[in-house]
Amino acid sequence: MEALKGIRILDMTHVQAGPTGSQLMAWMGADVIKLEPPTGDITRVQLRDVPNADSLYFTMLNCNKRSITVNLKSDDGKQVFIELLKKCDVVMENFGPGVIERLGFPWEKVHEINPRAVMASIKGFGSSSPYANLKAYENVAQAMGGAMSTTGVPEGPPFVTGAQIGDTGTGLLLVIGILAALHHRNHTGQGQYVEVAMMDGVMNLCRVKFRDHQRLTRGALGEYTVPTHQGMGAAPRSGNDSGGGQLGNAVRCKPGGTNDFIYIVVQEAVWDALAKRISVELGLPGLVTDPKFATIDERRRNQADMWELIGELALKHDKREFMQILNELDVPCGPVMSTEDLFNDEHVKLRSMWVELDHPQRGKWWNVGMPIKLSNSPADIKRSPLLGEHTEEVLRQVLGYSDEKIAQLRQAGAFSASPKKAA
Numbered sequence: 001m002e003a004l005k006g007i008r009i010l011d012m013t014h015v016q017a018g019p020t021g022s023q024l025m026a027w028m029g030a031d032v033i034k035l036e037p038p039t040g041d042i043t044r045v046q047l048r049d050v051p052n053a054d055s056l057y058f059t060m061l062n063c064n065k066r067s068i069t070v071n072l073k074s075d076d077g078k079q080v081f082i083e084l085l086k087k088c089d090v091v092m093e094n095f096g097p098g099v100i101e102r103l104g105f106p107w108e109k110v111h112e113i114n115p116r117a118v119m120a121s122i123k124g125f126g127s128s129s130p131y132a133n134l135k136a137y138e139n140v141a142q143a144m145g146g147a148m149s150t151t152g153v154p155e156g157p158p159f160v161t162g163a164q165i166g167d168t169g170t171g172l173l174l175v176i177g178i179l180a181a182l183h184h185r186n187h188t189g190q191g192q193y194v195e196v197a198m199m200d201g202v203m204n205l206c207r208v209k210f211r212d213h214q215r216l217t218r219g220a221l222g223e224y225t226v227p228t229h230q231g232m233g234a235a236p237r238s239g240n241d242s243g244g245g246q247l248g249n250a251v252r253c254k255p256g257g258t259n260d261f262i263y264i265v266v267q268e269a270v271w272d273a274l275a276k277r278i279s280v281e282l283g284l285p286g287l288v289t290d291p292k293f294a295t296i297d298e299r300r301r302n303q304a305d306m307w308e309l310i311g312e313l314a315l316k317h318d319k320r321e322f323m324q325i326l327n328e329l330d331v332p333c334g335p336v337m338s339t340e341d342l343f344n345d346e347h348v349k350l351r352s353m354w355v356e357l358d359h360p361q362r363g364k365w366w367n368v369g370m371p372i373k374l375s376n377s378p379a380d381i382k383r384s385p386l387l388g389e390h391t392e393e394v395l396r397q398v399l400g401y402s403d404e405k406i407a408q409l410r411q412a413g414a415f416s417a418s419p420k421k422a423a
């Protein structure tokens with residue numbers, strides 16, 4: 001049985017941060033009703049690759065949901081929302097600041113309508129923030145949550161990361177909050193409000209950088225290859241340094257292309273074996289007993305030399321071959337995988353992390369699969385819905401509306417965009 005079977009979610013989320021969370025809940029078996037404005041989630045038409053077809057931006061974040069269109073700016077639309085809310089366990093939204101209040105459904109109102117419902121919101125900064133009135137996108141959160149200032153190299157500009165830590169990262173936190181609130185609701189009968197700010201979500205993912213921020217009050221950070229010193233204040237950008245208890249870095253492999261790199265962690269326990277291999281391949285018999293690398297503290301101090309030697313060895317092998325060599329020595333490592341590498345990777349196939357789907361408008365396409373594997377409730381991934389595909393089905397099945405009532409509401413504009421005012 002699906003783990004979240006019986007949980008119904010009224011999903012007003014849009015763009016990425018919210019939909020990524022509600023998609024995960026749908027994959028765990030919740031009935032997710034995506035309530036869209038009559039014009040649809042904006043991402044349906046953003047970055048389109050097939051004319052007139054829902055974009056991959058939309059399809060990859062909205063699988064296993066049902067779509068209904070409701071005009072929440074019309075009185076009839078608001079009434080449909082209220083009745084749906086009474087039948088749902090969770091309502092989710094990630095509108096900009098003040099939007100849910102303008103629509104007339106802040107948490108207090110939602111709680112009054114359905115005291116058992118959990119309400120879950122993503123905001124850029126959250127209601128108690130001095131930045132509460134600001135909108136936010138992924139890279140705004142990366143900039144303000146500490147990720148950008150610590151990504152890159154000291155002399156270069158700050159960089160964003162390709163992982164969507166502000167959007168998808170925050171969506172995951174929202175799901176955790178919802179599951180906890182549902183558990184609490186099952187004990188108390190009362191729903192509660194779950195709010196996650198993207199800036200907080202990114203800070204949470206940068207925890208070790210705040211560890212280093214505090215360590216800088218006591219001394220330099222020996223594990224970094226970049227200069228650090230007591231009292232320097234901000235944790236530095238440190239390239240590909242591991243920034244952890246074990247030394248790590250990315251080194252270039254043969255034939256030297258953009259993604260011909262491997263990340264290597266020179267764990268304390270594996271140095272001797274690695275040094276032996278380097279000494280044989282590079283003809284350096286003294287390396288194994290070289291006092292410069294004898295202890296982890298010495299290796300920290302002489303990191304640049306150590307990485308140069310490992311780099312020389314790496315250039316003799318391609319990344320897969322070098323991975324194999326390092327695996328035999330029990331050295332933790334990982335080749336840098338491009339999206340193309342991943343598309344063809346055995347792991348990805350075996351763990352269903354690329355899932356082929358069909359879509360009435362775009363034909364065959366692929367989604368990234370379910371990263372959480374539940375032994376009794378495996379995810380069954382289904383395509384995203386067309387805009388309003390399930391409006392009538394939901395009104396009939398969930399609200400028990402008759403054909404006449406649906407027709408009457410349709411006529412009144414409950415499911416369509418308000419007519420433009422005459423100039």
Ligand SMILES: CC(C)(COP(=O)(O)OP(=O)(O)OC[C@H]1O[C@@H](n2cnc3c(N)ncnc32)[C@H](O)[C@@H]1OP(=O)(O)O)[C@@H](O)C(=O)NCCC(=O)NCCS
Pocket residue numbers: 014015016017018035036037038070071072073094095096097099102103122123124134135136137138167
């Ligand atoms: C992402 C974001 C910047 C997009 O901004 P935006 O495109 O201007 O969208 P907003 O959420 O501010 O506004 C949505 C509008 O659609 C309207 N709308 C939404 N659903 C509707 C519906 N079913 N019927 C009628 N109108 C609807 C809202 O009422 C609002 O209109 P208003 O401004 O006249 O009140 C903003 O939503 C935001 O900051 N969200 C919180 C942070 C977040 O999740 N960011 C991550 C994005 S991946």
